Amino acid sequence: MVDKPNYRTWKDIPPMPVCWYPSSLGNPTGGWRTFRPIIHMDKCIHCALCWQSCPDAAIRWVEGSPDVDYDECKGCGICAYECPVKTIEMVLEVKE
Amino acid sequence: MKKVITGNYTASYAAKLCRAEVVPAYPITPQTSIVEKIAEFVSSGEMKAQYVKVESEHTAMAACISASYAGARTFTATSSHGLVLMHEMLHWAAGARTPVIMANVNRALAPPWSVWADHTDSISQRDTGWIQFYCESNQEVLDTIIMCYKVCEQPDILLPAMVNMDAFILSHTSEVVDVPTIEQVDAFLPRFEPEWKLDPDRPMSFGSLSPPASFYMEWRYGIQHAMDLAAKRFLDESRHFERHFGRPWGGLIEEYRASDADAVLVAMGTMASTAKEAVDQVRAKGRKVGLVRLKAFRPFPSKELREALKGAKAVGVMDRSHTFGHEGPLFSEVKAALYNAPKRPAMAGFTIGLGGRDILDSTVVGLFERLHGVAERGVTKEVEWIDLRGAEEEVAR
Amino acid sequence: MTAKGGKAAEAGAAGGGAKGPKKLPMSELELMHPGHVGCLGCGACNAMRYALKATGPRTIISVPACCWAVMPGNFPNTCFNIPHINTAFEVTGASLSGIRAALDARGVKDVTVMGWAGDGGTADIGIQSLSGMVERGTRAIYVMYDNEAYMNTGIQRSSSTPVGAWTTTTPVGAIRDYKRAPKKNMVEIMVAHGIPYTATASIAWPKDLIEKVQKAMQVAGPSFIHVFAPCPTGWRYPPERTFEVARMATQSHMFPLYEVEHGVYKVKQVKKETPLKDYLAAQGRFRHLTEDEIATMQTNVDRWWRTLLARERATAELAPSP
Numbered sequence: 001m002v003d004k005p006n007y008r009t010w011k012d013i014p015p016m017p018v019c020w021y022p023s024s025l026g027n028p029t030g031g032w033r034t035f036r037p038i039i040h041m042d043k044c045i046h047c048a049l050c051w052q053s054c055p056d057a058a059i060r061w062v063e064g065s066p067d068v069d070y071d072e073c074k075g076c077g078i079c080a081y082e083c084p085v086k087t088i089e090m091v092l093e094v095k096e
Numbered sequence: 097m098k099k100v101i102t103g104n105y106t107a108s109y110a111a112k113l114c115r116a117e118v119v120p121a122y123p124i125t126p127q128t129s130i131v132e133k134i135a136e137f138v139s140s141g142e143m144k145a146q147y148v149k150v151e152s153e154h155t156a157m158a159a160c161i162s163a164s165y166a167g168a169r170t171f172t173a174t175s176s177h178g179l180v181l182m183h184e185m186l187h188w189a190a191g192a193r194t195p196v197i198m199a200n201v202n203r204a205l206a207p208p209w210s211v212w213a214d215h216t217d218s219i220s221q222r223d224t225g226w227i228q229f230y231c232e233s234n235q236e237v238l239d240t241i242i243m244c245y246k247v248c249e250q251p252d253i254l255l256p257a258m259v260n261m262d263a264f265i266l267s268h269t270s271e272v273v274d275v276p277t278i279e280q281v282d283a284f285l286p287r288f289e290p291e292w293k294l295d296p297d298r299p300m301s302f303g304s305l306s307p308p309a310s311f312y313m314e315w316r317y318g319i320q321h322a323m324d325l326a327a328k329r330f331l332d333e334s335r336h337f338e339r340h341f342g343r344p345w346g347g348l349i350e351e352y353r354a355s356d357a358d359a360v361l362v363a364m365g366t367m368a369s370t371a372k373e374a375v376d377q378v379r380a381k382g383r384k385v386g387l388v389r390l391k392a393f394r395p396f397p398s399k400e401l402r403e404a405l406k407g408a409k410a411v412g413v414m415d416r417s418h419t420f421g422h423e424g425p426l427f428s429e430v431k432a433a434l435y436n437a438p439k440r441p442a443m444a445g446f447t448i449g450l451g452g453r454d455i456l457d458s459t460v461v462g463l464f465e466r467l468h469g470v471a472e473r474g475v476t477k478e479v480e481w482i483d484l485r486g487a488e489e490e491v492a493r
Numbered sequence: 494m495t496a497k498g499g500k501a502a503e504a505g506a507a508g509g510g511a512k513g514p515k516k517l518p519m520s521e522l523e524l525m526h527p528g529h530v531g532c533l534g535c536g537a538c539n540a541m542r543y544a545l546k547a548t549g550p551r552t553i554i555s556v557p558a559c560c561w562a563v564m565p566g567n568f569p570n571t572c573f574n575i576p577h578i579n580t581a582f583e584v585t586g587a588s589l590s591g592i593r594a595a596l597d598a599r600g601v602k603d604v605t606v607m608g609w610a611g612d613g614g615t616a617d618i619g620i621q622s623l624s625g626m627v628e629r630g631t632r633a634i635y636v637m638y639d640n641e642a643y644m645n646t647g648i649q650r651s652s653s654t655p656v657g658a659w660t661t662t663t664p665v666g667a668i669r670d671y672k673r674a675p676k677k678n679m680v681e682i683m684v685a686h687g688i689p690y691t692a693t694a695s696i697a698w699p700k701d702l703i704e705k706v707q708k709a710m711q712v713a714g715p716s717f718i719h720v721f722a723p724c725p726t727g728w729r730y731p732p733e734r735t736f737e738v739a740r741m742a743t744q745s746h747m748f749p750l751y752e753v754e755h756g757v758y759k760v761k762q763v764k765k766e767t768p769l770k771d772y773l774a775a776q777g778r779f780r781h782l783t784e785d786e787i788a789t790m791q792t793n794v795d796r797w798w799r800t801l802l803a804r805e806r807a808t809a810e811l812a813p814s815p
Contacts, residue, residue, distance in 0.1 A: 004569075005569045007569065017568055019569040019571050020569075020571060021570050021571065022526040022528065022570070022571070022572070022574070023526050023527070023529050023530075023566045023571060023572040024527045024528040025528070026528065026566065026569065027529075027530070027566050027567075028527075029530070032533070048517050051517070052517075052518050052519065052699065053539065053736060055531060055534060055535050055536070055538035055539050055542070055735070056528075056529065056538065057523050057542055058527045061517060072527035072528055074533045076533035076732040077534070077731070077732060077733030078733050078736060080733060081734060081736070081737065082736055090733075
């Protein structure tokens with residue numbers, strides 16, 4: 001686990017702009033979504049094309065199955081479009 | 097060991113002795129023999145460097161910056177249009193805090209084409225965040241390059257530096273230079289081992305986007321802070337240099353018979369050594385005059401200047417460049433440094449020697465004539481172009 | 494799964510699963526974190542993700558001004574898990590030469606040096622330093638990811654914008670000044686330099702892209718890969734169709750997949766052929782084109798496709814390397 005840097009003044013920062021804190025932790029982009037992908041696992045053939053085609057690497061591959069990281073997924077819909085068995089449904093995000 | 101070598105070859109020897117590891121090289125008159133000599137050193141095996149034959153000076157500086165980030169000691173050389181072509185990348189090198197060291201041969205800018213001595217090329221880069229030294233002798237070129245690596249690579253400095261020498265007057269003139277052995281330099285200059293670098297074992301991203309509320313202003317302040325530290329650090333290391341190599345490097349300025357002088361000229365580069373001749377001639381006639389030579393232009397040695405000029409009644413500043421729409425840039429900066437001094441001398445600016453126009457000792461004696469009595473009369477002509485054809489018809493400012 | 498750099502394992506397959514999981518189609522190692530600020534459906538993001546799967550953690554990447562300069566996010570966040578340097582716009586070739594020189598000076602041989610620049614930063618302002626880098630033989634991979642305009646600054650035309658396209662600086666209008674000049678062919682320019690290896694690649698053929706990058710890693714000199722990276726924002730299509738658009742570009746021969754190794758051409762034949770008009774109809778940036786204009790474009794596309802096949806035949810007898 002990488003610590004989030006705590007910079008306050010010109011003395012804290014490195015001499016030049018340089019950083020390493022992962023954007024997945026520093027800037028989770030799940031809030032961008034209008035539609036969220038729901039993978040209906042009953043028809044899934046585990047081809048991993050959804051995992052492969054995500055521009056954000058927001059679908060993890062866990063024990064042979066896709067698992068959407070909703071903290072990061074932007075809802076672009078590529079996974080649903082590319083799924084050969086059309087088992088991913090793009091559902092409108094509704095505020096709880 | 098004493099050699100009789102040109103200013104250009106001196107710079108090549110300095111790069112070799114300092115074990116520069118990556119040398120991006122592009123030719124431009126009158127710098128070419130610097131990079132030719134380095135090519136010879138590398139081809140013969142006596143210098144172990146990656147000699148990168150770049151296709152422009154802009155590329156040369158970009159390659160230096162990236163090579164420096166990848167952990168190597170870099171060196172390059174240029175002049176005139178090559179330097180101004182690099183302008184974007186000069187800003188980048190300073191902001192990136194990469195200690196790139198560069199020899200610049202001061203040559204005039206076109207049009208019209210001129211290959212002769214003029215400071216406009218480097219002076220017009222004064223805002224870029226580079227340390228700037230102006231040399232009076234080939235020995236100083238060598239010693240200053242060594243000193244720049246020594247200071248600039250320190251983790252709290254990390255600034256790029258340019259070492260300037262006048263076109264042909266130094267670059268192509270042979271002088272006696274005491275060239276140390278590489279073992280002597282090794283004992284003075286440690287290997288470059290930057291903390292922040294491109295390393296797959298420690299991945300990091302350099303140069304990310306920084307919005308206004310982020311740390312852009314703080315990084316800029318960091319450059320200024322490093323310049324302030326460098327001004328002191330050069331003096332500390334100068335003492336070590338003298339102990340180690342057995343000859344002085346000096347400070348950020350050089351005073352010549354200035355301490356009791358009524359009229360003092362301020363100058364940079366080789367015209368200062370001509371001015372010293374003029375000082376002696378005028379002194380022989382009974383007038384108390386002196387010279388202050390700026391070695392460092394950035395960081396600007398305000399403190400040292402104020403101290404050196406505190407007794408002067410009249411100060412003239414020789415500028416081998418000119419900021420159009422205003423005056424000589426060195427003139428402006430010296431005036432500004434003295435503005436808050438308790439006692440301000442009368443000051444006059446002399447724009448002189450542009451495009452390599454010769455500066456004779458008699459010319460400088462003429463400048464002391466102009467300064468004579470100006471403290472009492474007041475300054476009638478604040479800025480004067482010396483040896484200009486038709487100067488007498490010039491509109492009085 | 495994100496790796497912390499260093500010696501992370503390259504897993505070929507995931508663990509067991511109830512429905513007989515296939516071997517993962519590519520390396521599982523992610524060197525690009527989510528949380529980057531790329532647009533929804535950005536083709537350039539897939540391009541980067543696949544390229545890094547090819548090169549692995551012993552990679553240094555140099556990125557000039559382009560979408561990918563902004564994509565990693567603001568300080569102090571970054572989406573990269575490899576050493577990464579931002580540079581000025583036109584200097585990618587210069588930067589690669591500098592990095593490789595430094596690594597050579599320090600005796601570091603096992604690191605891939607990769608440049609990652611947009612079409613504007615390569616074909617226009619960056620062409621000088623690219624040419625220099627290739628001519629002097631720097632061992633590095635230069636990837637031009639092509640979204641066919643200056644997208645980072647808001648969809649202005651570049652020399653890589655295809656004929657017919659709307660951009661903000663070729664806004665069609667009453668005088669119909671869509672992009673008229675033909676798309677600059679960077680791969681052919683690289684062939685003319687005598688480059689050891691150059692290729693086109695597309696995100697829609699990820700395995701092919703990865704193989705080409707891995708081939709480039711073996712070259713003891715410069716290589717240039719032109720990656721087709723559709724842009725929903727600039728090309729005006731819904732983001733989920735990014736792969737579809739990429740597929741149609743190659744199937745219509747608008748963006749043929751080929752490689753040139755020491756002057757020997759090898760063209761990838763793809764299974765399906767799509768009429769150019771279908772490819773154009775899928776994108777708003779071509780909406781204004783008349784049937785006649787499309788017919789002319791089809792002719793030119795066919796002509797270049799036939800030229801490529803002829804070059805493949807002509808160079809087939811040459812030895813693969815000098």
